[in-house]
Amino acid sequence: MEQNTTCRYKMVMIIDDNEIDRYVGESVIKMHKFAEAVVNVEAAKDALDYLIAHQDQPDLLPQLIFLDINMPEMNGFEFLEEYKHLPDSIKTNCIVMMLTTSLHEEDKQKAETCEYVYRFLNKPLNPEKLNSMPILPGCNE
Amino acid sequence: MYNKLLQRQIDKYLKAAVDIPADLEAFFKAVSESYDHYEKDRKMLERSIELSSQEMIELNKQLRKEAEENSRIVYEKLKESLVLLNDENDEILPADADPYKLFHIADLLKNETERRRRAEREQAQRQRHLQSSQRIAHVGSWELKFTADGEVPVYVSDETYKIFGIERGDEILTSEIFYRSMHPDDREMVANALAEAVKTKKPYTTRHRVVLPDGTEKIVNEMAEIVYDPKTGVPLRAIGTTQDITETISTNRELQQANNEIRTLFENMQEVFYSVDMQTNQLIQISNACEEIYGYTREEFFNNSNLWFDVIFEEDRQIVYNNYPAMQAGQPFTQSYRIHHKNGGMRWLESRMRPILNENGELVRLYGVTQDVTRREEYELALKTSNDELKKTNRELDKFVYSVSHDLRAPLSSMLGLVEISEPLIEHPVLQKNMAMVKKSIIKLDGFIHDILDYSRNSRLEVNKQQVNFGETLEDISNNLRFMSANEKVRIHTEIKSDVPFFSDKNRISIILNNLVSNAIRYHNPNIPDPFVKVNIDVSEQSAQIEVIDNGIGISEENCARVFEMFYRVSKKSVGSGLGLYIVKESVDKLGGTIAVTSALNKGTKFTISLPNLNS
Numbered sequence: 001m002e003q004n005t006t007c008r009y010k011m012v013m014i015i016d017d018n019e020i021d022r023y024v025g026e027s028v029i030k031m032h033k034f035a036e037a038v039v040n041v042e043a044a045k046d047a048l049d050y051l052i053a054h055q056d057q058p059d060l061l062p063q064l065i066f067l068d069i070n071m072p073e074m075n076g077f078e079f080l081e082e083y084k085h086l087p088d089s090i091k092t093n094c095i096v097m098m099l100t101t102s103l104h105e106e107d108k109q110k111a112e113t114c115e116y117v118y119r120f121l122n123k124p125l126n127p128e129k130l131n132s133m134p135i136l137p138g139c140n141e
Numbered sequence: 142m143y144n145k146l147l148q149r150q151i152d153k154y155l156k157a158a159v160d161i162p163a164d165l166e167a168f169f170k171a172v173s174e175s176y177d178h179y180e181k182d183r184k185m186l187e188r189s190i191e192l193s194s195q196e197m198i199e200l201n202k203q204l205r206k207e208a209e210e211n212s213r214i215v216y217e218k219l220k221e222s223l224v225l226l227n228d229e230n231d232e233i234l235p236a237d238a239d240p241y242k243l244f245h246i247a248d249l250l251k252n253e254t255e256r257r258r259r260a261e262r263e264q265a266q267r268q269r270h271l272q273s274s275q276r277i278a279h280v281g282s283w284e285l286k287f288t289a290d291g292e293v294p295v296y297v298s299d300e301t302y303k304i305f306g307i308e309r310g311d312e313i314l315t316s317e318i319f320y321r322s323m324h325p326d327d328r329e330m331v332a333n334a335l336a337e338a339v340k341t342k343k344p345y346t347t348r349h350r351v352v353l354p355d356g357t358e359k360i361v362n363e364m365a366e367i368v369y370d371p372k373t374g375v376p377l378r379a380i381g382t383t384q385d386i387t388e389t390i391s392t393n394r395e396l397q398q399a400n401n402e403i404r405t406l407f408e409n410m411q412e413v414f415y416s417v418d419m420q421t422n423q424l425i426q427i428s429n430a431c432e433e434i435y436g437y438t439r440e441e442f443f444n445n446s447n448l449w450f451d452v453i454f455e456e457d458r459q460i461v462y463n464n465y466p467a468m469q470a471g472q473p474f475t476q477s478y479r480i481h482h483k484n485g486g487m488r489w490l491e492s493r494m495r496p497i498l499n500e501n502g503e504l505v506r507l508y509g510v511t512q513d514v515t516r517r518e519e520y521e522l523a524l525k526t527s528n529d530e531l532k533k534t535n536r537e538l539d540k541f542v543y544s545v546s547h548d549l550r551a552p553l554s555s556m557l558g559l560v561e562i563s564e565p566l567i568e569h570p571v572l573q574k575n576m577a578m579v580k581k582s583i584i585k586l587d588g589f590i591h592d593i594l595d596y597s598r599n600s601r602l603e604v605n606k607q608q609v610n611f612g613e614t615l616e617d618i619s620n621n622l623r624f625m626s627a628n629e630k631v632r633i634h635t636e637i638k639s640d641v642p643f644f645s646d647k648n649r650i651s652i653i654l655n656n657l658v659s660n661a662i663r664y665h666n667p668n669i670p671d672p673f674v675k676v677n678i679d680v681s682e683q684s685a686q687i688e689v690i691d692n693g694i695g696i697s698e699e700n701c702a703r704v705f706e707m708f709y710r711v712s713k714k715s716v717g718s719g720l721g722l723y724i725v726k727e728s729v730d731k732l733g734g735t736i737a738v739t740s741a742l743n744k745g746t747k748f749t750i751s752l753p754n755l756n757s
Binding site for chain 2: 018020021024025027028031070101102103104105122123124125126128
């Protein structure tokens with residue numbers, strides 16, 4: 001991939017049931033060369049399946065997950081409950097960002113008390129928000 | 142403090158714990174004063190009447206007896222001496238009479254004179270004493286002699302003259318005046334009483350009216366004893382007293398009236414008043430309202446001391462037992478329980494009890510006021526039920542608002558995302574301009590939904606008390622506002638003085654500060670080099686004083702007064718929903734605080750907020 005040296009992240013995962021938001025997210029990330037690869041999943045369950053399936057393949061594991069809250073079947077918080085029990089190989093090199101339209105203060109507080117959640121962001125994803133992401137060590141900016 | 146007697150009555154019928162209504166206080170004070178006067182008068186009267194009526198008659202008799210005795214002794218002594226003289230000289234004292242005997246007579250006479258003087262002094266003293274006691278008690282004494290021509294006054298005391306309104310010296314109080322002074326309607330009654338007394342040979346007592354020469358009317362009590370000839374039984378003399386009781390009567394009447402008023406008051410109240418002698422467990426008093434509240438008559442309560450307890454629901458009786466220690470300790474208490482009304486229905490009662498201990502700390506008396514609170518209890522129950530329902534509705538509504546706002550905002554943020562990723566790709570200037578307008582509309586609509594959500598939650602949700610860290614809150618706000626278009630130009634200064642923890646509703650404070658700061662950014666003055674907004678916060682034990690100051694475009698004086706109104710927008714330049722400052726004001730109100738604004742056009746605006754520290 002020709003963008004290899006300029007991307008901040010190797011792999012980013014977007015978990016969102018809304019197709020447009022996934023599209024916008026992926027477009028912004030690609031447009032601003034934020035990550036080399038984006039894994040788009042429309043359900044939290046699919047995300048868990050993906051993570052477990054690739055737990056021994058670090059190259060295919062995301063370093064950053066944008067997680068929506070309001071989703072059918074399994075919502076963002078339920079996902080975080082499951083995520084807790086995943087092997088460390090998955091979690092060690094990964095941070096979770098809540099990305100939602102929720103204005104609920106309780107949602108924000110709940111998200112921020114979770115040890116795996118780095119921050120709580122409101123949609124839509126844009127370059128300013130991407131710039132506020134932490135710079136991962138080992139990433140050649 | 143009221144008169145003791147009145148206080149007892151109040152305690153008996155009202156409960157002391159009940160505040161006496163202001164409009165009744167003046168009335169009670171007047172009653173109390175008349176009780177005081179009455180007591181003072183009554184004591185003095187009682188003392189004087191005692192003195193006058195009994196002692197005086199005794200005194201009179203004694204004086205008379207003594208005087209008679211004295212005369213008899215002197216007479217005997219003189220007779221004795223004369224007999225002695227006559228022993229030797231038949232009729233006339235001879236020239237050569239024994240000088241010793243003459244001396245003896247002279248001595249005798251001298252002693253007798255001294256004795257008489259002493260007796261006179263004593264009598265004068267007694268007379269003075271009698272006069273003052275008569276004056277104090279308004280009691281006059283007199284003595285009449287029955288003669289063939291009618292009754293003739295033998296002795297009439299000064300006070301008697303005074304009572305009949307006659308100046309001693311001007312006129313002699315004759316029996317004719319006695320009768321004439323009597324109220325015409327009472328004459329027959331008095332005559333009958335006298336006739337009856339003569340017939341039965343008993344003392345007589347009458348109460349009748351006296352009309353004075355100046356026309357005023359008095360009420361007198363007359364008591365008299367009649368002395369009869371021991372042999373013939375013919376009445377000889379009448380010794381009596383006349384007491385002016387006009388004042389007593391009128392005092393009594395006033396007292397009676399006051400008493401009646403209190404009684405009427407108590408009897409017409411809907412509460413049952415009662416008192417119980419706790420040593421004999423006997424009911425002393427109970428007011429008529431018991432018939433309405435319990436369905437049982439006063440007699441039924443008097444006949445069964447335990448009736449009040451027997452009617453209490455069995456499962457509620459523990460409430461009464463629980464208050465037993467308080468009662469024994471003499472502490473007032475209130476208890477509420479259900480009873481079986483005589484008609485079979487249920488009533489909720491509330492009793493306010495006041496136990497009274499004696500000086501040994503023993504429970505002697507219990508005063509109670511019981512009222513029917515059935516309807517109140519029913520209302521409270523209904524209120525609680527509807528309150529619970531309301532709370533449930535509120536929770537559901539909150540959830541609904543939350544979902545709706547989310548579902549409305551979700552497509553908006555998608556649109557915003559699409560616009561933002563499309564913007565850099567558009568080269569046509571018209572399309573660029575249109576895209577910018579689409580973006581502006583989306584942001585405006587999103588802000589509006591935001592405001593409605595804030596408003597809805599502020600008006601319905603309870604104040605959620607927690608510790609507030611103003612530094613963190615302001616940092617969050619600045620972060621959220623970072624993406625506002627004008628933000629790069631407007632600097633935000635914060636100064637926080639906070640040595641003590643501050644407790645309030647974090648969410649609402651965040652809404653308040655967010656609105657004020659974003660307003661300051663939105664309405665900054667583009668024509669000055671250093672637009673700023675300053676947030677000064679000073680926290681104390683009592684409150685947080687917050688100032689949000691900017692050097693923006695300002696608000697005119699007439700608009701300042703209206704900025705907190707719902708949907709009020711200051712000018713054409715206003716871009717918001719007109720809800721922002723309204724929500725700020727509502728939120729400040731919810732937190733129990735105050736907000737004020739001062740502003741000058743083109744100079745800037747200053748909001749001053751004071752929020753109480755909910756640290757207790």
